[in-house]
Amino acid sequence: xxxxxxxxxxxxxxxxxxxxxxxxxxxxxxxxxxxxxxxxxxxxxxxxxxxxxxxxxxxxxxxxxxxxxxxxxxxxxxxxxxxxxxxxxxxxxxxxxxxxxxxxxxxxx
Amino acid sequence: xxxxxxxxxxxxxxxxxxxxxxxxxxxxxxxxxxxxxxxxxxxxxxxxxxxxxxxxxxxxxxxxxxxxxxxxxxxxxxxxxxxxxxxxxxxxxxxxxxxxxxxxxxxxxxxxxx
Numbered sequence: 001x002x003x004x005x006x007x008x009x010x011x012x013x014x015x016x017x018x019x020x021x022x023x024x025x026x027x028x029x030x031x032x033x034x035x036x037x038x039x040x041x042x043x044x045x046x047x048x049x050x051x052x053x054x055x056x057x058x059x060x061x062x063x064x065x066x067x068x069x070x071x072x073x074x075x076x077x078x079x080x081x082x083x084x085x086x087x088x089x090x091x092x093x094x095x096x097x098x099x100x101x102x103x104x105x106x107x108x109x
Numbered sequence: 110x111x112x113x114x115x116x117x118x119x120x121x122x123x124x125x126x127x128x129x130x131x132x133x134x135x136x137x138x139x140x141x142x143x144x145x146x147x148x149x150x151x152x153x154x155x156x157x158x159x160x161x162x163x164x165x166x167x168x169x170x171x172x173x174x175x176x177x178x179x180x181x182x183x184x185x186x187x188x189x190x191x192x193x194x195x196x197x198x199x200x201x202x203x204x205x206x207x208x209x210x211x212x213x214x215x216x217x218x219x220x221x222x223x
Binding site (some may be wrong): 001006032034043044045046049089091095096097098099100101102 | 151165167212
């Protein structure tokens with residue numbers, strides 16, 4: 001089955017800096033790659049997603065890039081703010097969805 | 110509209126007891142997923158239902174875990190003879206799976222086995 005690896009496990013940045021989280025997947029048939037944000041004690045919420053026919057997608061301060069050949073995709077957050085602090089999960093979908101282990105992002109004011 | 114709901118929100122049970130966790134997906138969503146999240150950990154896939162197809166049970170950790178989905182809507186996750194290591198938040202998610210794969214998560218059930 002699909003195996004998703006996510007790095008780093010923790011990331012601390014200064015407010016205003018950029019943050020990058022990277023994921024790799026194993027199944028070349030994966031066709032959908034979402035990113036979820038989970039604040040403490042809350043459910044995961046989708047923040048951005050990308051499909052396998054697209055290389056990059058941007059939504060305001062958030063962007064995701066996909067390299068199908070290398071089977072990796074990344075989340076980029078620019079101009080980080082303290083409210084971006086949360087755990088971020090990547091995922092890859094073939095039929096079911098498999099999640100990475102998560103990255104705890106801390107944005108220091 | 111109504112999102113994914115789960116019940117109970119919290120469940121405390123004694124080791125060895127059976128528990129049932131319920132998930133009500135968004136109306137019309139054909140796909141339903143169960144995940145387990147231990148404290149401070151990632152999302153562990155348990156089981157996936159898609160329409161009338163046989164469920165993908167590949168993530169169930171042992172034969173003490175089972176799930177069913179009645180009428181293509183509500184799902185119940187059953188854990189028999191609970192163990193302390195079963196303590197976690199159990200999250201349910203649904204998606205329309207009609208070309209839109211976004212999963213909507215429920216609030217989860219926090220299970221504590223004493």
